[in-house]
Amino acid sequence: xxxxxxxxxxxxxxxxxxxxxxxxxxxxxxxxxxxxxxxxxxxxxxxxxxxxxxxxxxxxxxxx
Amino acid sequence: xxxxxxxxxxxxxxxxxxxxxxxxxxxxxxxxxxxxxxxxxxxxxxxxxxxxxxxxxxxxxxxxxxxxxxxxxxxxxxxxxxxxxxxxxxxxxxxxxxxxxxxxxxxxxxxxxxxxxxxxxxxxxxxxxxxxxxxxxxxxxxxxxxxxxxxxxxxxxxxxxxxxxxxxxxxxxxxxxxxxxxxxxxxxxxxxxxxxxxxxxxxxxxxxxxxxxxxxxxxxxxxxxxxxxxxxxxxxxxxxxxxxxxxxxxxxxx
Numbered sequence: 001x002x003x004x005x006x007x008x009x010x011x012x013x014x015x016x017x018x019x020x021x022x023x024x025x026x027x028x029x030x031x032x033x034x035x036x037x038x039x040x041x042x043x044x045x046x047x048x049x050x051x052x053x054x055x056x057x058x059x060x061x062x063x064x
Numbered sequence: 065x066x067x068x069x070x071x072x073x074x075x076x077x078x079x080x081x082x083x084x085x086x087x088x089x090x091x092x093x094x095x096x097x098x099x100x101x102x103x104x105x106x107x108x109x110x111x112x113x114x115x116x117x118x119x120x121x122x123x124x125x126x127x128x129x130x131x132x133x134x135x136x137x138x139x140x141x142x143x144x145x146x147x148x149x150x151x152x153x154x155x156x157x158x159x160x161x162x163x164x165x166x167x168x169x170x171x172x173x174x175x176x177x178x179x180x181x182x183x184x185x186x187x188x189x190x191x192x193x194x195x196x197x198x199x200x201x202x203x204x205x206x207x208x209x210x211x212x213x214x215x216x217x218x219x220x221x222x223x224x225x226x227x228x229x230x231x232x233x234x235x236x237x238x239x240x241x242x243x244x245x246x247x248x249x250x251x252x253x254x255x256x257x258x259x260x261x262x263x264x265x266x267x268x269x270x271x272x273x274x275x276x277x278x279x280x281x282x283x284x285x286x287x288x289x290x291x292x293x294x295x296x297x298x299x300x301x302x303x304x305x306x307x308x309x310x311x312x313x314x315x316x317x318x
Binding site: 005006023025026029030033040041056057058059060061063064 | 106109154
């Protein structure tokens with residue numbers, strides 16, 4: 001299992017880019033962190049999710 | 065006369081920084097346009113696959129995005145959020161905002177100084193939100209802040225310039241733009257801060273919760289411009305007592 005935005009999901013073995021697209025996130029509008037490390041956009045399709053990874057998929061929202 | 069707001073080497077014509085929280089997305093663009101704002105704040109949060117709209121699609125072209133570090137409770141969390149925001153590829157600006165109290169939402173000045181120092185060294189244009197304290201403002205300047213953003217009142221309170229005299233001290237003593245942030249509830253308060261010599265006004269709730277959002281953004285624009293012009297022009301003296309006739313005191317009809 002991989003923890004994505006706090007939820008445990010079966011995503012190990014997929015690239016993070018693949019997961020993002022399948023789950024329905026807007027790939028151009030998110031920034032990804034895996035185990036506290038920022039993933040550059042051009043690495044999304046090469047980095048494979050491993051069992052126990054902790055992933056944050058973030059985007060901008062309205063704020064002051 | 066050219067009168068630019070300069071932040072970290074970037075020039076702006078507008079002195080109105082608009083927050084993007086609490087809006088219907090469709091109103092943000094109109095508010096930005098009516099307010100003439102060139103800098104818009106944003107927040108970073110966990111993405112949601114159910115939301116098809118993204119705020120970046122509602123930002124007029126040419127605006128500078130100012131991501132904040134809201135949600136950060138200490139310097140380390142603020143640095144993490146700032147780095148993630150920069151990785152979105154929308155520039156180097158960051159508003160450092162660190163708080164751990166949900167009742168008053170007051171900034172933690174000590175952690176803010178620490179985060180400012182780290183982020184300035186990493187090349188960010190750092191605009192720290194702070195409680196107006198002269199010593200802290202000096203520390204922020206030494207840490208590399210591009211401006212300081214003292215609060216007028218608690219965030220979202222619309223109470224106006226309750227810290228006025230302390231903001232005035234910062235304006236008089238700190239050689240950085242002083243951007244009054246938080247608590248400004250109406251255009252007259254924005255105008256008053258600008259008359260005092262504030263470099264810019266950051267507002268969100270006052271506009272986002274107005275009856276007519278774009279019109280209120282326009283009212284703030286005018287108030288900020290009026291206050292700036294008054295400041296640059298130099299206002300007349302305030303008498304301690306008595307009056308001073310505006311009409312000639314001779315040649316009366318008798």
